[in-house]
Amino acid sequence: MDSIKQNFEKVVKRAQTLNAEVELLVSGGESFSASYNKENLESFKNSQSQMAGFRVIKDGRQGYAYTENLAEDSLMRTFQAALDNAEMLEVSGDTKATLLAPNAVPQIEGLQGSFDDSMDDKLNVAKSLVAKIFSQDSRITAVPYNSYSEVKAFKRILNSKGVDSKFEQSYCSGFGYALAKEGEVSKMGGEGFFARSFNNVTKDIETVAQEAARKATAMLAAKTLKTGNYAVVIERDTFQTILTMLESYFSAKDLFEGKSLLKGKVGHKISSEVFSLVDDPFEATGTSVRPFDDEGAASKKVSLINKGVFENFLTNSEYAQKMNLPHTAHAARSPASQMDISASNLVVEKGQKTLEQLLANFDEVVYLTGFTGGLHAGFKESTGDFSMPGEGFLYHKGVQVGPVDNFVVSGNVLELLGKIVAVGNEYGRGGSDKICPDVLVSSLSFAGASE
Amino acid sequence: MIVQPSILTKALDAALSTGADFADIFIEDTYSSQLSLVNSKPHEAIVGQLYGAGIRVFFGFEVVYVTTNDLSEAGLVKAALNAAKSRGTGDAKKSNPLVQVPFDSIHTYGEKPWEMNRDKKFKWLNSLDQHARARSSLVTQVEAGLNEKFQKIQIANSKGLMAYDERAYSRIRFQNFVEVDGVRESASDDDGHMGTSEIFDQVDLKKMAEEATDRAVMLAKADYAPAGEMPVVIDNAFGGVIFHEACGHGLETTSVAKNASVFAGKLGEKIAHESVTAIDDGTIANGWGSLNIDDEGNKTKKTTLIENGVLKSYIVDEMGSRQTGFETTGSGRKQSYKFAPASRMRNTYIAAGKDKFEDMIRDVDYGLYAKRMGGGSVSPGTGDYNFQVSEAYIIRNGRIEEPVKGACLIGRGIDTLGKITKVSSDLKLARGMCGSVSGSIPAAIGQPQILVSSLMVGGRAK
Numbered sequence: 001m002d003s004i005k006q007n008f009e010k011v012v013k014r015a016q017t018l019n020a021e022v023e024l025l026v027s028g029g030e031s032f033s034a035s036y037n038k039e040n041l042e043s044f045k046n047s048q049s050q051m052a053g054f055r056v057i058k059d060g061r062q063g064y065a066y067t068e069n070l071a072e073d074s075l076m077r078t079f080q081a082a083l084d085n086a087e088m089l090e091v092s093g094d095t096k097a098t099l100l101a102p103n104a105v106p107q108i109e110g111l112q113g114s115f116d117d118s119m120d121d122k123l124n125v126a127k128s129l130v131a132k133i134f135s136q137d138s139r140i141t142a143v144p145y146n147s148y149s150e151v152k153a154f155k156r157i158l159n160s161k162g163v164d165s166k167f168e169q170s171y172c173s174g175f176g177y178a179l180a181k182e183g184e185v186s187k188m189g190g191e192g193f194f195a196r197s198f199n200n201v202t203k204d205i206e207t208v209a210q211e212a213a214r215k216a217t218a219m220l221a222a223k224t225l226k227t228g229n230y231a232v233v234i235e236r237d238t239f240q241t242i243l244t245m246l247e248s249y250f251s252a253k254d255l256f257e258g259k260s261l262l263k264g265k266v267g268h269k270i271s272s273e274v275f276s277l278v279d280d281p282f283e284a285t286g287t288s289v290r291p292f293d294d295e296g297a298a299s300k301k302v303s304l305i306n307k308g309v310f311e312n313f314l315t316n317s318e319y320a321q322k323m324n325l326p327h328t329a330h331a332a333r334s335p336a337s338q339m340d341i342s343a344s345n346l347v348v349e350k351g352q353k354t355l356e357q358l359l360a361n362f363d364e365v366v367y368l369t370g371f372t373g374g375l376h377a378g379f380k381e382s383t384g385d386f387s388m389p390g391e392g393f394l395y396h397k398g399v400q401v402g403p404v405d406n407f408v409v410s411g412n413v414l415e416l417l418g419k420i421v422a423v424g425n426e427y428g429r430g431g432s433d434k435i436c437p438d439v440l441v442s443s444l445s446f447a448g449a450s451e
Numbered sequence: 452m453i454v455q456p457s458i459l460t461k462a463l464d465a466a467l468s469t470g471a472d473f474a475d476i477f478i479e480d481t482y483s484s485q486l487s488l489v490n491s492k493p494h495e496a497i498v499g500q501l502y503g504a505g506i507r508v509f510f511g512f513e514v515v516y517v518t519t520n521d522l523s524e525a526g527l528v529k530a531a532l533n534a535a536k537s538r539g540t541g542d543a544k545k546s547n548p549l550v551q552v553p554f555d556s557i558h559t560y561g562e563k564p565w566e567m568n569r570d571k572k573f574k575w576l577n578s579l580d581q582h583a584r585a586r587s588s589l590v591t592q593v594e595a596g597l598n599e600k601f602q603k604i605q606i607a608n609s610k611g612l613m614a615y616d617e618r619a620y621s622r623i624r625f626q627n628f629v630e631v632d633g634v635r636e637s638a639s640d641d642d643g644h645m646g647t648s649e650i651f652d653q654v655d656l657k658k659m660a661e662e663a664t665d666r667a668v669m670l671a672k673a674d675y676a677p678a679g680e681m682p683v684v685i686d687n688a689f690g691g692v693i694f695h696e697a698c699g700h701g702l703e704t705t706s707v708a709k710n711a712s713v714f715a716g717k718l719g720e721k722i723a724h725e726s727v728t729a730i731d732d733g734t735i736a737n738g739w740g741s742l743n744i745d746d747e748g749n750k751t752k753k754t755t756l757i758e759n760g761v762l763k764s765y766i767v768d769e770m771g772s773r774q775t776g777f778e779t780t781g782s783g784r785k786q787s788y789k790f791a792p793a794s795r796m797r798n799t800y801i802a803a804g805k806d807k808f809e810d811m812i813r814d815v816d817y818g819l820y821a822k823r824m825g826g827g828s829v830s831p832g833t834g835d836y837n838f839q840v841s842e843a844y845i846i847r848n849g850r851i852e853e854p855v856k857g858a859c860l861i862g863r864g865i866d867t868l869g870k871i872t873k874v875s876s877d878l879k880l881a882r883g884m885c886g887s888v889s890g891s892i893p894a895a896i897g898q899p900q901i902l903v904s905s906l907m908v909g910g911r912a913k
Contacts, residue, residue, distance in 0.1 A: 410910060
């Protein structure tokens with residue numbers, strides 16, 4: 001028996017004498033990353049980490065505590081702290097939380113890729129990404145943000161009812177951001193990659209470099225956009241931000257706490273019928289693949305929006321019971337946080353139209369290729385209102401007029417869903433837990449130059 | 452002291468064993484506690500411990516950073532050798548004998564978070580909940596939380612520096628939700644300091660809850676902000692987020708050294724209106740972004756960044772100093788041992804000027820009064836920033852008139868600095884969490900009221 005299991009069983013014995021249930025979530029792994037300043041290695045990081053988080057349930061009340069010291073005495077102290085926390089809380093709602101019994105979890109193949117190549121090969125990828133970005137265009141003056149990183153991670157859940165599930169994965173990822181300058185104008189553009197095998201990265205580096213350079217240099221000639229309402233094609237990667245805005249509304253916990261804007265909407269139309277969205281923990285191109293959720297329940301694929309109709313909230317065992325909803329196995333927590341609910345991979349169903357067709361759908365269309373600020377600085381979750389700076393290209397009858405920037409696009413994210421006219425027929429390059437095609441919206445408000 | 456000096460010396464020597472010219476070790480033992488109240492009931496209680504070390508090695512301008520949770524002699528030496536061998540092939544060097552850095556703490560702490568009775572803590576949270584609900588029947592939900600952190604750090608480097616410090620942080624936060632004729636809104640507020648939680652006995656929690664409730668109700672009834680360029684008066688305290696985003700990040704050597712800042716190479720040049728003087732100060736007693744020593748063991752300082760519009764200093768950490776030649780400003784900071792330090796802001800603010808708030812408002816025919824700011828972000832390379840306005844009013848014919856919601860402000864830092872035409876004498880600071888390459892750290896921001904002659908307001912086009 002391994003030491004984690006041995007120590008946990010001692011904790012379970014202690015818990016049983018106190019009439020408490022106990023769950024242990026352990027996560028950690030090994031990672032390294034490297035970044036370059038021109039041709040010189042700038043940073044090389046290597047970390048090994050592990051953290052253990054207890055959830056203790058006593059009389060339906062849940063307490064949490066965590067530690068990075070996995071020695072037996074430390075785990076016992078941390079268990080006691082979680083128990084003390086449980087005893088000071090009250091039961092939320094009419095139902096009492098309990099732990100899950102063991103259940104069969106699916107195996108997902110292909111998540112532990114091959115990264116046995118030499119360190120020099122890997123550093124060469126990081127270095128060549130920077131060099132290739134510089135080589136694309138003489139106006140690129142810096143590649144200030146760049147990285148190659150590799151992660152081997154594990155997650156293990158044990159509980160006093162007998163659950164002991166472990167999940168391991170490895171992947172590499174990275175990015176390069178080009179800073180382009182022309183006169184007094186500076187523009188930044190970046191591209192990333194994600195792969196479960198080192199070989200796939202080496203094939204992809206040229207494309208990543210070209211995209212980063214293209215995004216930076218294309219905006220150097222950007223003009224202001226006149227203030228007004230425009231039809232918008234939201235570029236596939238940019239639409240990920242829209243899904244991020246929506247994500248918490250699908251949580252049954254947010255519904256219980258009165259914060260979800262989708263309250264009372266199950267079975268109702270909440271978007272245009274060309275729009276369908278699923279949560280898919282098995283989608284291999286997504287970054288949130290998992291065989292079980294963070295309380296050990298076997299993962300499920302769940303339809304959220306089907307042809308415009310809202311079908312399901314996401315639940316864990318506690319909130320499925322509390323809200324009398326189907327259990328969708330979307331429990332989410334880290335060792336250092338309390339139980340929550342979150343999506344895995346959100347996947348928008350592809351439509352029929354090409355990007356060119358979407359851009360030609362209206363006389364005047366803004367092709368929104370990026371939000372240039374953080375969501376925390378432009379989105380209000382309690383209302384769904386957003387006001388975000390962006391950049392993109394103006395199109396007239398399907399023909400590009402030129403790049404535009406220095407504008408703010410505003411609206412309400414639920415109203416936006418209702419204005420979706422069509423969905424594109426291609427996905428992006430992957431590397432995210434949100435998988436989207438381009439999306440055409442009939443009208444959004446743009447603040448730019450005075451009329 | 453967390454680890455004996457003799458062990459640190461062995462680890463430092465291991466880090467220098469392949470020819471590195473500098474090494475340091477950052478050791479951390481941090482207690483954290485989060486309590487929250489939702490639906491008027493205790494909702495969350497989590498305590499935890501971060502326990503680990505970060506070992507950093509310089510090979511010229513190359514930085515190697517390795518972390519471990521094993522603070523035994525064997526664990527630290529193994530991690531240090533791992534760092535050394537990952538890059539170096541040169542001759543071994545020896546570290547200098549360790550000498551403790553003497554300093555008197557400028558901060559005072561009361562009861563430690565684990566010593567204070569938790570009923571007392573929930574009493575504060577209950578107080579916020581009850582005052583909000585008593586203020587308006589339109590309140591549908593209240594969330595209140597208390598975050599506490601007590602960080603013990605030990606730093607040693609190959610030049611012979613050794614330092615130990617303790618840092619306490621306490622922050623109470625509050626958000627309420629209202630519904631007015633089917634329109635939902637929310638408002639939030641917070642208070643806290645670098646220190647322990649007894650200060651919340653002195654904070655007017657009733658006022659905090661009632662003002663946030665009134666603000667949420669007002670927003671629910673407000674129309675959307677207009678869209679377009681206009682003059683903007685930005686209030687004091689958290690209004691300083693504009694300087695933090697528009698300029699502060701661009702002065703960090705993390706960006707400057709790579710020539711990835713619009714302020715690179717501009718030392719001694721006029722980069723702002725002459726009414727602007729800006730300070731980054733780590734020495735304010737119990738200030739939210741203050742320190743005794745930074746995360747590289749250097750004593751913190753008060754640094755004048757801009758004086759009467761002229762750029763006087765960057766924000767410099769050890770590697771930034773090595774790359775640019777400027778002396779370190781005691782600004783090497785990071786979230787935890789899991790991050791390598793980087794040059795970061797502390798308590799950053801625009802200094803008080805001589806103008807009057809009333810005159811700024813009177814100067815505007817049509818514009819926006821941004822009374823409360825939300826979060827902000829910036830791209831240091833371009834200087835493009837944006838931030839949310841969480842409470843705003845239209846200024847019409849020199850008077851503050853109706854409230855508006857949904858506004859954000861965008862611009863380019865260096866342009867905006869040149870458009871600050873008035874600075875009031877009423878300086879206030881506020882708390883924020885700043886996210887960047889070395890993680891999320893407490894950073895105070897501040898300013899007196901300022902008038903910006905023209906800014907892009909993102910609202911709704913009519």
